[in-house]
Amino acid sequence: MSNFEEATRQLLTIPPDFVPYMEKHRLYEFFYELVTQLLIQQPDDPIVFIKQSVQHIIRKRDIPRVILIAPPSFDKMTLAKILQKETGICPVTLEDLYASSPIENMCHCYDANEIADRMKKLLISGILHESGWILVDIPRNKKEARAMQYVGIIPTHVIQIISSSVEDKTREKKDIRSDYKRRLRGLRDAYANLLIEVEAGTKTIQELGRKCATLMKIKKHYGAPSLFRIVFIGPRGSGHRSLAKHVSERFNLVHVDFNNILEEACLRETALGEMLRMCDHRCAQKIKSEARVQIIERYVLESDCLKRGWILTSYPKTVEEFKLLDMISTPPNRVIVLEIDIQTCRKRLLNHECNFTSEHEFSCESSVTDPDYKLDVHFNNYKDIIEQDLQEYKENIDAILQYAGETASIINATGERKCVKERLEACLMRPAPSAKPRIPYPPPTIDPMDIEFDPDDEPDLSIFDDIRAPEPKYSFI
Known part of the structure; x- marks a missing residue:
């Protein structure tokens, strides 16, 4: 026992x-x-x-459901219309709820349970069921929020606008401000795990709307165990490998550099290693894409990468390699691209020299006082090789970004290295961008007219409706 x-x-x-x-x-x-x-x-x-809920969730889980909270003097309706234009969601106000109620029941619309019931009926009908919604000034207090949660009105985002302008404070009466703060405490408690605070500051209403629309693309974390599997893309000279090393130490990840694991694979006594040894010193340019991704997949399936997560550099270099990487059993779940001027990268690379004893690189502008250091230009930093690598990156980065779409996070890599590291860490601490998954090779579209009837096909189940009891129909928000 x-x-x-x-x-x-x-x-x-x-x-x-x-x-x-x-x-x-x-x-x-x-x-x-x-x-x-x-x-x-x-x-x-x-x-x-x-069974019915599964069908509903699959169709509707990407439709936003938003509650907007803002001070009384803030123009909430204008912001809601901007969000409607940006995302397609429909604003719903208390007046809309009153308009949908019978005249004889108007007095009951102030009751929290009555509001929740009528709001549920309104949200499951018509265009709101298809486009999503944003509730303006609803719920007004914690009691109404709890009543709406009880009937199943669960938002995906609750946006609170924080307005700190002196004009707003002077325009509002003291008793109105205190009443709003009291109601706000209750709403924040009811939606604590969904709340997103947005500072209005000096932003225009249009800028604030775009900011809110961007935040609406971020989904809440559902408690799933998550490990970073990062593809880190940047041109030579952008510092992407040193930044990846910093990230691996900061977040306890395995730094997987393709060039390094390629050298390791060449030394192994395997069929793949023997094939790689047949190539010259720059065999990475000649082996097939399938062999490259096979090297990476074997490495990231090792126990250390599975337990800690990984950050990959020096791969992929083309969109076809990216698609092959997405087809492995543990594909990347974060894509980070460094944005930096190619001319800056070229200048950095041409200024690099290497100590071949320690294999450390130095800038020509830095002073090396140790007489035992013998610096020379690394063969990868010869001008023709630099130009070739940078040109290859320029030719492929647009196609890679187009394929990655909204799953990619762009990081400004200019400026001090400390600032770049902070931007990178902040990006990883935020949830991943909410976007449709990348599909390496979409299935071909099939014309229904080209499909012939097969006698073994299952019949339409609706023909049995007359001989069996119909299933109850459930409604969802």
Whole structure:
């Protein structure tokens, strides 16, 4: 009996090689939404409810549902219309709710439960069900927020506008400000795990709208175990390898540099190593893309990379290599691209010299006082090789960015190295950009007219509707 109790108390862990699959298909988010709706609605037939809920979640989980909180003097409706233009969501106000209510029940719309019930009916109907919504001045207090949560109105984002302008403070009466602060405390408590604070500052209403639209693309964390698997892209001379080393130390990741693991693969007594040794010293330029990605996949599937995560440099160099990398069993979940002027990279590389004893690189502008240091130009820093590498990067980076789309984070790599490191760390501490997954090779479109009927095809299940009891229909927000 004691052994059973000890076993039930043990923390259940997911094997690291399962995590990429769950991330790719957003299974944590899926089950979180499923269980939330199941517990809120508590249907009589949970199996049928789960089946219908699965279909709803798959279709609607990327549709934003927003609650906007702002001071009384702030122009919330204008901001909501800007967000409608940016994202397509529809603003919903208390007046819209009153308009949808029968005249004889207008007096009941001030009750929290009545507001929640009528809001639910409004949100599951018409265009709001397809486009998403932004609630303006609803809910007004914690009681209304809890009532809406109880009926299943769960937002994806709660945006609080913080206005600190003197004009706003002088325009509001003292009692209005105190009432707003009291209600704000309750709303912040009700939506603590979804709240996003946006400082208005000196921004125009248009700039504030674009800022909010960007923040709406960031999804909340659902408690899934996550490891960084980062593709770090930048031209030679951008410092991407030294920055990757800093990130690996800062976040306890494995730094995977393709050039280094290629040399290791060449030394191994394997069929792949023998094939690589047949190439010359710059064999990386000649081996096939499939062999390159095979080297990377073998390395990142080792236990250290699976347990700690990794950051990859010097690969991919073309969009085709990127697509092959996305097809491995543990594909990257973060893409970071350094933005820097090519001329700056060229100047840095031409100023580099190397101590071949220690293999440390130095800038020509730095002074080396040790007489044992014998500096010379590394063969990779010869002018023709530098030009070739930079030209290759220029030819391929646009296609890589187009393929990565909104999954890529662009980091400004100009300025002091300390500032670049801070930008990079801040980027990794934020949630990954919310974007559709990259599809390396989309399946071909099929014309329905080209499909012939197969007698073994399953029949349309609707033909059995007349001979079996119909399933109950559940509504979702």
